[in-house]
Amino acid sequence: MINLKNIHKSFKNQVVLNGCNLSAQLGDLVHISGPNGSGKSTLLFIIAGLLEADEGSMHFDNPVNIGALIENPEFADYSTIKDNLSYLLKLKNQVDETYAVELCRNFNLDYYDKKVIKNFSVGMKQKVGIIQAIMEDQNLVLLDEPTRGLDDESKEVFVNLINEMTSKTKATVIITSHDEIVGLNYTSSYRLDAGQIIELQS
Template sequence: MMIKLENVSKVIKDKNILVNVNLEFKEGQCYLVKGHNGSGKTMLLRMICGFLKPTDGKVIYDKEYSYGVIIENPAFFLNETAMYNMKYLADINKKIGKEEIEKWLKKFNLLEFKDKKVKTFSLGMKQRLALCQAFMENPDVILLDEPFNAIDEDNLNIVYDLLKEQRDAGKIIVIASHIENNFNYDSIITMNDGKISNVK
């Protein structure tokens, strides 16, 4: 089972955002999409999950997938607690309750801060909270835009372990980053000016 992009191009305001992209994303695989700012990484993530529609080409889904997503900066209610924010998001799909949310907060070392207002969180804590909301509903596809920003080494290793766990569970994981880190990716896709310049 996979998500396939066939000859996908996207034009926004006469600018070529994605140019003739051909890629396959398979279940049980973790992909890194790397490139400089403006290379098209974020737009590719938006295309995969259907936030964007192609100008040309098509995106083919083998089944109806559910998604866990961080794209750009997640908008939390800063004057509310971490738990309030997670419950607010969980109430949209009504898939999980308080117990499951707390389980994921614990995995990301945030359970002891669940009743603290998000405005008191460090950048790294906010990033881990964003990761928590992306993982907590057990999605089929996990799309993460620059997920490692501001996360210290100890918590980074926790994130790596959780990514491995999700990959082993058969998830499709696509990570967009301007750097290549120490994670063992199944495939590394390099983008430049909306084009795929290399896949390895």
């Protein structure tokens, strides 16, 4: 599904990624841990195509449909959940909102809420960020610190959703976090260390 070879990335003269290798298949649930500033978000931005690597290669099996929540979710702040999500669905020529509505309900949000996103709480925004990354059945899902700001009930909803998605081999999911997210059935765990992805023994 995805194969990264020897990815390098520096900002000015700071080397952040120094030869990262990673490969994952459909159904894999990959965890990449690492302390603040280790390059987790940088790596996901590169995989998502939002940042260019200085060196290395990246190969995807076709066709790839990437869903991503990296750092803070970004929305049209003065619009509602429905306006934001239906806009994103239309970009992918998808008209069926059923799954987005269902995901909102699972996360205790109302798809038809009249409130604009600007007035949402941090956790509410984060949940809409997770929903947009998975609502189109994207087959490569990149989630950066996804449970940040989520209450315990929402964390459980998240964990069950991701475990189910990957067990049905519908997607490859890559999650980065500096702490543990309890309950996720990772198929592999790595640590970003000195700019390299080191596999951890399970």
